[in-house]
Amino acid sequence: MPISPRIQARGIQLLLGGMMARVHKDLRFTDIPKRTESLRVETGAGPVTCTVYRPPATGTPAPVYVNFHGGGFVVGRPEQDDHICRYIAATAGCVVINVDYAVAPQRPYPAPVTQAYDVTAWVVENGPANNWDGSRLAVGGHSAGANLTAAVCRTARDRGTFSPRLQIIDSAPLDQLSDPATKLSPIAKPLLSPHLMRVFTAAYLPDPADRAHPLVSPGLADDLAGLPPALVITAENDRLRDEGDAYAKALDAAGVPVTHRVFEDVDHYFTHTGPVPAGKEAIELMANALRTALTT
DSSP: OOOOHHHHHHHIIIIIHHHHTOOOGGGSOTTSOOOEEEEEEOOBTBOEEEEEEOOSOOSSOEEEEEEEOOSTTTOOOGGGGHHHHHHHHHHHOOEEEEEEOOOTTTSOTTHHHHHHHHHHHHHHHTHHHHTEEEEEEEEEEETHHHHHHHHHHHHHHHHTOOOOSEEEEESOOOOSSSOGGGSOOSSSSOSSOHHHHHHHHHHHOOSGGGTTSTTTOGGGOSOOTTOOOEEEEEETTOTTHHHHHHHHHHHHHTTOOEEEEEETTOOTTHHHHOOHHHHHHHHHHHHHHHHHHHHO
16 A cells, blocks of 8 residues: 655654754854844744844844745755854845744645745734844745745735845745656755655645645746846756746746856755855855845
8 A cells, every 4th residue: 555645754854854954064064153043923824933143243133034944845844054144144234034934744735825924924023022123034945945935925926015135045946836856956866756756746735636736836927027036046957957947037037136056966965965166155045145135
């Protein structure tokens, strides 16, 4: 009897979650002090715990960056982005909010999207009480978190609520409708296998009718005008590269300012697993883009 995607996803959480959340020891930026605190935000899909990373002290409230970790919508380990959050807070001069959103199969779509948007809206509205400037906001994420980033930006545009100065889309799944077997890589054994991708999709989107929704598959949407400026990062050997490249081109065609960088000879999640030089270069690119967007 076939094992259900829900059970397979739970197995990934229990058996592989720790391994999937590992960061290369030379990408951990252990020389950067960790200045964090925890807060809890009420959302329409339940409370969400967030870790707040503070930059070096300044005389005025700093701008703010909301970060969404990856994990295929199944692995809930925000600490995997600790190195990126610490580096950005220290070098881009902004407060970083690392969001521990709900994951499937326990909480499938739309719960993670609702939480991601509601936390970001809360950050915008509650700056004075928390010593950050919610009017100078950026959002970003990695893999599944980049998909949520696109959903947050789309929802904010459609509701007319807030306008991020930048969105960071790093190695994102942007087409949840196509068969993963059609998503090719130039190397024989890329990190993401079609089977693993199918498990992630089935757990997050148990109703196949949701898989073409613009908040799920933003790469299939044709109404991209008015979205925030974007930094789109793709990896040459990643099965998700083509849809990331296509999204960058579609944003540009819709009049959205886009910086697109393809990193050569690297695979999915290289900002966490290496190679170290490329990972550091990509993280520095994020920090520089945030510094420019949030302080000018």
